[in-house]
Amino acid sequence: MQQFRMRYLLLSSCLFFFLSCSTTHKQTQFAISDISSLQKFKPAFTVALYNTQVDVVGNHLSGLLIIKKMPDSSTRLVFSNEIGFKFFDFEFSADGKFKVYSVIKQMNKRSVLKTLRKDFELILMDHLENVSIRTENGLLYYVVPQTKGYNYYITDSLGNKLIRLERASKTKTVVEAFMENYINGIPDTIGISHKTFNFTIGLKRIER
Amino acid sequence: MRKIILITLVLIAGFSSKAQYAGYSPVTDLTKFRTEFAAATQKTNSIKSDFTQEKNLSMLSEKIISKGKFWFKKENQVRMEYSQPYQYLMILNKDKVFVKDGQKENKISTKSNKLFQQINKIMIDCMQGTALNNPDFKTKVFDNKNNSLVELTPLTKAMKGLFKSFNVTVDKKDFSVVSIEMQELSGDNTLIRFTNKELNATIPDAIFTIK
Numbered sequence: 001m002q003q004f005r006m007r008y009l010l011l012s013s014c015l016f017f018f019l020s021c022s023t024t025h026k027q028t029q030f031a032i033s034d035i036s037s038l039q040k041f042k043p044a045f046t047v048a049l050y051n052t053q054v055d056v057v058g059n060h061l062s063g064l065l066i067i068k069k070m071p072d073s074s075t076r077l078v079f080s081n082e083i084g085f086k087f088f089d090f091e092f093s094a095d096g097k098f099k100v101y102s103v104i105k106q107m108n109k110r111s112v113l114k115t116l117r118k119d120f121e122l123i124l125m126d127h128l129e130n131v132s133i134r135t136e137n138g139l140l141y142y143v144v145p146q147t148k149g150y151n152y153y154i155t156d157s158l159g160n161k162l163i164r165l166e167r168a169s170k171t172k173t174v175v176e177a178f179m180e181n182y183i184n185g186i187p188d189t190i191g192i193s194h195k196t197f198n199f200t201i202g203l204k205r206i207e208r
Numbered sequence: 209m210r211k212i213i214l215i216t217l218v219l220i221a222g223f224s225s226k227a228q229y230a231g232y233s234p235v236t237d238l239t240k241f242r243t244e245f246a247a248a249t250q251k252t253n254s255i256k257s258d259f260t261q262e263k264n265l266s267m268l269s270e271k272i273i274s275k276g277k278f279w280f281k282k283e284n285q286v287r288m289e290y291s292q293p294y295q296y297l298m299i300l301n302k303d304k305v306f307v308k309d310g311q312k313e314n315k316i317s318t319k320s321n322k323l324f325q326q327i328n329k330i331m332i333d334c335m336q337g338t339a340l341n342n343p344d345f346k347t348k349v350f351d352n353k354n355n356s357l358v359e360l361t362p363l364t365k366a367m368k369g370l371f372k373s374f375n376v377t378v379d380k381k382d383f384s385v386v387s388i389e390m391q392e393l394s395g396d397n398t399l400i401r402f403t404n405k406e407l408n409a410t411i412p413d414a415i416f417t418i419k
Contacts, residue, residue: 049272051294051310062309064294068268076268082296082309083288084263084390084398085370101267102394105369206293208273 035131038142038153041162042125044185045069050203052079057198063087065203075124076101092120096127119192119201122151122167122177139163149174172196229375232350232357241349241356242340248383249336255280255384257405259288266395278402280335285416299416300331306418315418330360334376334385345374354380369393382407 047068054061063081070076073094080086089101098117107113121127127144134141135157142153152166167175173195181188183205190203235241256279263272276290283302290296297308307314333339340347344367345360360374375389384405390398 047270049293053309053312060312060314062296062307062312064272066265066268066270066272068270070268078265078268080263080272082274082290082294083298084261084400086392086394086396089267089394208293 035133037159038128038131041153043179043187045075048186049206049208051206053202055200077120092124092126118167119175122165122175123190229350229357231352235349235351238349245340245383252384252407253282254408254411255335255405256409256411257402260401262399264397279411279415281411281416282336284332286331287415299418301416301418304418330374334388339376355386356380
């Protein structure tokens with residue numbers, strides 16, 4: 001009886017281990033496609049201003065997000081409300097570092113900053129390293145491994161249209177995002193939606 | 209040698225006090241200014257104007273410019289309607305704030321939101337001429353030929369952590385507000401300039417109604 005229990009325990013542990021190791025998207029088929037084709041969806045930000053709507057667990061926040069490529073190749077993101085009150089000022093440097101120039105007290109929490117950093121890194125597409133391509137349901141999945149989990153850039157079968165972006169842990173999709181209507185290499189509309197809690201960011205470009 | 213050092217120090221001190229606001233010099237008789245300011249603003253029951261807001265992001269060398277219309281009516285009623293390059297409406301009515309940002313409408317009680325309460329108070333204090341009496345700020349006044357500049361330095365912990373100062377420029381003729389500048393600790397600032405001002409125009413109360 002004890003031997004049976006031991007075997008059962010071992011089997012269920014192994015099963016749990018394999019289940020938890022399986023990635024969100026079953027990457028069964030390798031596709032033959034050019035990884036560099038993903039680069040065409042990387043937003044070519046010089047400077048862009050977005051009308052921004054943020055909804056987080058029942059709270060609504062609106063304002064303006066300015067995204068600017070700096071001379072040192074870093075990207076600055078500054079979010080303020082319509083009357084000029086600044087919520088945050090972040091820098092994403094070319095070598096992958098993240099710097100907080102300013103953030104309001106209410107947002108100055110490690111988990112909040114980490115979430116925002118990862119969300120914007122998914123959108124900025126600055127570090128597309130070790131990319132592999134797989135197919136699933138007729139779509140191409142460009143898989144970019146992260147320290148924990150993956151970033152997925154999902155296109156149509158020909159790699160011509162960016163369908164959606166995903167940020168995933170090893171077991172589930174954490175964030176879904178989209179970038180649409182590129183004008184001169186800059187998306188006109190960007191949406192970020194969290195799957196594990198109620199948090200969305202909507203960006204609509206403002207012509208100045 | 210000591211004399212040279214002393215003269216140099218005096219000169220530097222003189223220049224730096226004058227250079228605080230280019231073209232402005234400090235007003236020494238604050239009581240007189242306060243009396244005149246209060247008397248003039250007492251006569252102003254309403255203001256209707258256009259405004260241009262300039263947000264300067266110093267490290268990014270970028271400016272975000274927006275425009276709209278402004279209404280003020282005694283007591284404690286302000287409406288700011290941004291129309292370019294985005295739509296945004298903010299109504300301050302007594303202790304309530306109403307915000308409409310294109311998609312959503314939001315009512316905020318300034319009683320529960322201290323930051324809004326303070327910003328609300330600054331805006332209304334500037335228009336009503338009671339800014340000089342606000343105990344939450346240290347006040348300094350400077351003037352030039354045409355304008356007076358009221359520098360309001362926050363004294364409360366919450367505001368000190370966000371803003372260096374609020375600088376309100378008023379027209380010496382009628383003490384009406386020419387501009388309000390919010391200076392952040394980072395060196396960034398937001399400047400709202402009021403143009404095409406109509407003082408004491410008839411403004412219906414309905415314009416400030418929070419539904």
